C-alpha cells in the first residue's frame with residue numbers, strides 16, 4: 001500500500017481539479033431541455049393507456065372530464081346529432097391531451113433510463129472470501145453482480161466494472177463514472193477519506209481497489225436513478241396535494257352550480273341537454289392547470305437531472321425554490337478535499353527527524369488522505385518503513401470527527417512503559433497533553449497560528465512516554481479552494497441566500513478559507529451534532545435550510561436540512577442521508593437547484609392563474625348561448641358575435657382542449673426565471689398570465705367559431 005503512495009500523489013493532483021471543475025449541464029442527456037413536437041406523437045399511445053379510470057382518479061379534475069365524455073358519448077349514441085358527437089370527441093381529446101402532457105414529461109427520462117440499464121447488466125463480481133485490512137492475498141470467487149449482498153467485499157482492478165455500490169476500503173483508483181455522470185474525465189476514489197464512495201456500473205481505469213458493498217440487491221444507485229428518471233417513484237408533494245385539493249373543491253362547487261342550474265332553466269322554459277350541461281361544466285372547471293400540474297412537477301425533476309442533480313423527492317425541489325440559508329462543509333466542498341501534508345515544523349529543541357518519525361508512527365494505520373500524505377512526507381525525510389513487531393505491539397487509535405485526533409500506542413512484551421503518539425487538531429491534542437500533566441509551549445501556538453491564518457490545517461504532534469507528555473511539533477496540511485467559487489457565492493447573495501461554512505477545522509483556518517471563498521459566515525470546530533444543531537436553530541426561526549456536504553460527519557446535517565445535497569464524490573453515508581446528489585460534486589450547483597425550484601413554483605403559480613382567468617372568458621361564450629332563446633337580452637353578452645348557440649359551445653370546448661396542448665411546451669420548459677423580488681415576480685405574472693388568460697379565449701374562441709360555423713347543422 002505504501003509503495004503506491006507517491007504515484008497516487010501525482011494522480012490526485014492531475015485528475016481531481018479537472019473532475020471538480022466540470023461545467024454543469026452539458027452532455028448526452030437524451031431530450032435535452034428543448035421540447036420536440038415529435039414527442040407529442042411518440043407519447044400518444046401512452047396517453048391513451050392513461051385513460052384507465054383507475055389512473056385518472058389521481059387527477060380529480062380530469063376524471064370529471066372523462067366521466068363527462070362518457071356521458072355525452074352515451075347521449076350521442078342514443079340520440080345522435082352533429083353537435084353531440086362533436087362535443088363528445090373534443091371532450092375525449094381534452095382528457096387525452098392532459099394525459100399527453102404527463103406522458104411527454106415522463107417520456108423524456110425513458111431514453112436516459114435505457115442507457116443507465118445498459119450500465120447495470122452483466123457484470124461479474126470478484127468477491128473476496130475473508131478480507132481484512134492489510135491482508136495481501138485473499139481467496140476470491142466469481143459471482144454475478146446481482147448476487148452481491150451488503151457487507152460483501154469485492155476486488156476491482158483496472159479495466160473492470162465495479163459490480164455494486166460501496167465504499168473503497170483499500171487502495172486508490174482512477175474511476176470512469178461517465179455511465180452515470182456523462183463526464184469522461186476520470187475521478188479519484190480512495191479509501192479512508194470523504195472520497196470513498198463508488199457506484200456500481202462505473203469502471204476502474206487504473207490500480208486496484210477493494211470495495212465494501214453497501215447497497216441491497218435491486219436497490220443500487222443506478223436502480224434508483226432509473227426509477228427516478230422514469231418518474232416511477234414520483235410522489236405528489238404537499239404543495240401539489242394542496243393545489244389538487246383546491247382544484248377538486250372548485251370542481252365540486254361547479255358541479256353543484258350546474259346541477260342547480262337545470263331546475264332554474266326548466267322554470268325559465270329553457271331546459272338544457274345533458275351535452276350542454278357537461279360542456280358548461282368542463283368549460284368552468286380548471287382543466288388547464290388540472291391537465292398540466294403533474295407535467296410541471298416531472299419536468300422540474302427532469303431539468304435537475306439534465307444538470308446532473310438527482311432529486312430523491314419533489315418536495316426538496318420545491319423547498320429549494322424558497323431556501324434562505326445555505327450551509328457548506330469546508331473540506332471537499334469548498335476546497336478540493338485533498339488535504340496533503342506539506343511541512344513538518346519541529347518545536348525548538350526537537351530534532352526534525354524525531355518529529356517526522358512520530359508523525360509517521362501515528363499515521364501508519366491512518367487510512368484518511370491526510371494520514372497517508374503524512375506517511376509520504378515522512379518518507380521524503382528519509383524515514384524507512386518498518387516491519388510490524390519491530391516497534392513492539394502497535395495499537396492504533398483511528399481518527400474520528402468527535403475526538404479530532406488519531407495515533408498509536410506502542411507496548412513491549414518486556415513490560416517497559418507504553419509510548420503513546422497522537423496527532424490532531426491543536427485544541428484536541430493540547431487538551432490531551434494537559435490531561436496527562438504536560439505543557440504546550442507558546443511556540444507551538446505560534447506555529448499553529450501561522451499555518452492556520454494561511455488557510456492551512458495544523459496538526460499538533462505529541463508523545464507520552466516515561467518523560468511525560470510533550471508536544472514535538474506541528475504538521476502543516478494544505479488544501480486548495482475550488483476555482484471560481486467567490487463569484488458564485490456573490491450570485492447566491494444576490495438571490496437573497498446567506499452562505500455559512502461549517503467545518504471541523506479550527507477558527508483561524510476557517511476564517512482564512514471563509515475569506516478566500518467569500519462566504520457570509522462560518523462555524524468552526526463543529527462536530528456532526530453542531531452542524532445539525534445549527535440547521536435546527538435556523539429552521540426554528542422559520543428559515544428553509546440547504547446543506548451541501550460530502551463526509552460521513554455531514555450525514556446527520558444532510559438528513560436534517562430541507563434541501564440536503566450530497567457530493568457524488570462523498571461517502572455513501574452522506575449520499576444516503578441527503579435528498580439530492582450532485583453527480584458533478586460542485587458545491588455551487590445549489591444556484592441552479594434554487595433557480596429550478598423557483599422556476600417550478602413560478603410556473604405552477606402562473607399556469608394556475610392562467611387557467612382560472614381563462615375559464616372566466618368562457619362564460620361569455622356559453623351562458624348567452626344557453627339562454628339566447630328565452631332571454632334575448634342576453635344577446636348583449638355575446639360580445640364575440642358567435643355564429644350560433646351550438647357553434648359557440650363547440651368553439652369554447654375546442655379552445656379549452658387546444659390550450660392544453662399549446663401550453664405543454666411552457667409547462668415542460670418552465671416560465672423563465674430572472675432574479676428579482678417576489679412581489680415584482682407576482683406582479684409580472686398577474687399581468688402576463690392573468691390578463692393574458694382573460695383575453696386569449698375571446699380571440700381563440702372567435703377564430704375557432706369562424707371555422708366551425710361552416711359545419712352543417714351547427
Ligand SMILES: Nc1ncnc2c1ncn2[C@@H]1O[C@H](COP(=O)(O)OP(=O)(O)OP(=O)(O)O)[C@@H](O)[C@H]1O
Pocket residue numbers: 329330331332366368370371399400401402404405406423424425426457458459502503504505506551553
Ligand atoms: N487523519 C487525521 N488525524 C488526526 N487529525 C485529523 C485527521 N484528519 C483531520 N484531523 C483534524 O480534525 C479536524 C476535524 O476534521 P473533520 O474531518 O471533522 O472536519 P474537516 O474535514 O476539517 O471539516 P469539514 O467538516 O469542512 O469537512 C481537522 O480540522 C484536523 O485538525
Ligand SMILES: [K+]
Pocket residue numbers: 282283284285286287288615656
Ligand atoms: K376549463
Ligand SMILES: [Mg+2]
Pocket residue numbers: 194329330331332550551553
Ligand atoms: Mg469533511
